Amino acid sequence: MxxxxxxxxxxxxxxxxxxxxxxxxxxxxxxxxxxxxxxxxxxxxxxxxxxxxxxxxxxxxxxxxxxxxxxxxxxxxxxxxxxxxxxxxxxxxxxxxxxxxxxxxxxxxxxxxxxxxxxxxxxxxxxxxxxxxxxxxxxxxxxxxxxxxxxxxxxxxxxxxxxxxxxxxxxxxxxxxxxxxxxxxxxxVDVAVWEKLALAVMSPVSSVLRATVATVWRHPEGRALVERMFDEVVAVGRAQGVDLDRDAAWAHAARVFDGTGEHHTSMCSDVMAGRRTELSAMAGAVAGLAVRDGVPVPVHTTVLAMLHVMGA
CATH class of the missing domain: 3.40.50.720 (NAD(P)-binding Rossmann-like Domain)
Structure with missing residues (x-):
């Protein structure tokens, strides 16, 4: 109680x-x-x-x-x-x-x-x-x-x-x-934390596009971009000793994205409003660990660069 x-x-x-x-x-x-x-x-x-x-x-x-x-x-x-x-x-x-x-x-x-x-x-x-x-x-x-x-x-x-x-x-x-x-x-709970980091790649992708989750998810190109960034998080997590079940985590992420609808992620809302974002604790933190451990994360690198140009 x-x-x-x-x-x-x-x-x-x-x-x-x-x-x-x-x-x-x-x-x-x-x-x-x-x-x-x-x-x-x-x-x-x-x-x-x-x-x-x-x-x-x-x-x-x-x-x-x-x-x-x-x-x-x-x-x-x-x-x-x-x-x-x-x-x-x-x-x-x-x-x-x-x-x-x-x-x-x-x-x-x-x-x-x-x-x-x-x-x-x-x-x-x-x-x-x-x-x-x-x-x-x-x-x-x-x-x-x-x-x-x-x-x-x-x-x-x-x-x-x-x-x-x-x-x-x-x-x-x-x-x-x-x-x-x-x-x-x-x-x-470490596994759940890293699964959420993987799930949260929708935030920087949708922020670059300034689009809702539903808009990103219904386009094959958007879905593929999210999945590639998702797989990079899985790889970095494994380098940290957190062995994610990739297929189960991706199935869960897909269910969440399917059920989210025409909703802007909080990061996307912040980007559109010119507010500070949590990028450094999320995709930015993953990219930092990737550099330290020698894990290639080309999609993270590109998306983060675009967001930094946008002032995020």
């Missing part, structure tokens, strides 16, 4: 997790950094729009900043900020975590275990990955992907690297499951 759950990061993903948890009756608070979206949620609740279905609204308690959370009041801190903000954000929220509490990063990329361990200690930290998809459409309103609405998304939680709170993973999984967010306790 878990008590209060704080979702750190009031973007599309954090808002979606908070909305599902609140709708299921969990004691949840969405923690933002001020701004119009957080104010709108506080004033009139959060509107969630699934594709092809009626939107629903749910009241979600809000903390404008992490400093508004009472010390020691949070049992589970779900971290869904952008990776480049996570060190400062988690450090600011750490005092709110109870002595027996646990912080869980569901962020993209590599290195999240070290960030959490540095802020709350490795024995109070877990990492995970998720295929939940959501985007802020306007202040107080988000859209979610078809697979998320149909409860076909999947969140993996577990211990790896410096995040070692293995005994709390089942509690976190149970809370997400009860909220209609399918979840698994992954042992080891």
């Amino acid at each position: 878990v008590g209060r759950i704080a979702v750190l990061g009031a973007g599309g993903m954090g808002s979606a997790f908070a909305a599902f948890l609140a709708r299921a009756g969990a004691d949840v608070v969405l923690v933002g950094r001020g701004g119009a979206h957080v104010r709108a949620v506080a004033e009139r609740g959060l509107l969630v729009a699934p594709p092809g279905e009626d939107a629903w609204r749910v009241d979600v308690p809000v903390a404008v900043t992490a400093a508004d959370l009472p010390h020691g009041s949070v049992d589970v801190l779900v971290v869904l900020t952008k990776t480049y903000d996570s060190a400062a954000a988690v450090a600011g929220a750490a005092p709110a975590l109870s002595p027996a509490g646990v912080a869980v990063s569901l962020q993209n990329g590599l290195g999240n275990d070290a960030v959490l361990a540095g802020a709350v200690g490795g024995r109070r930290a877990l990492v995970g990955v998720t295929t939940v998809g959501a985007t802020v459409q306007s202040p107080g309103a988000i859209s979610i992907t078809g697979s998320t609405a149909a409860r076909r998304s999947l969140t993996h939680v577990g211990a790896t690297g410096q995040a070692r709170a293995e005994d709390r993973a089942d509690d976190v999984v149970a809370a997400l499951e009860a909220a209609g967010l399918p979840a698994l306790h992954a042992r080891p």
Whole structure:
């Protein structure tokens, strides 16, 4: 059993997790950094729009900043900020975590275990990955992907690297499951992290094209480009000692892409809006490891070069 759950990061993903948890009756608070979206949620609740279905609204308690959370009041801190903000954000929220509490990063990329361990200690930290998809459409309103609405998304939680709170993973999984967010306790979670890195190659490809997932996926050339970049991640992961089941991982990725629909990845949305991206923690981190270990990644090299030219 878990008590209060704080979702750190009031973007599309954090808002979606908070909305599902609140709708299921969990004691949840969405923690933002001020701004119009957080104010709108506080004033009139959060509107969630699934594709092809009626939107629903749910009241979600809000903390404008992490400093508004009472010390020691949070049992589970779900971290869904952008990776480049996570060190400062988690450090600011750490005092709110109870002595027996646990912080869980569901962020993209590599290195999240070290960030959490540095802020709350490795024995109070877990990492995970998720295929939940959501985007802020306007202040107080988000859209979610078809697979998320149909409860076909999947969140993996577990211990790896410096995040070692293995005994709390089942509690976190149970809370997400009860909220209609399918979840698994992954042992080891490293495989799931690298599978998500492979899945996430859709982000830089779609960002270069400034296209939705559905647009990229329905074109044979787009699908082939994603698959080649996917295979490069598998090769780099294996060089790191993470032996991915390539065919199973690709089948899972295909199901996710099939179910995502006309949805821009968060990276693509950031590129189109001229915002900072998480490229360095995702494809950039994979490319860096590839250079170190002598693994050829020509598609990564080309796509990253194009994104850098675009200012990403």
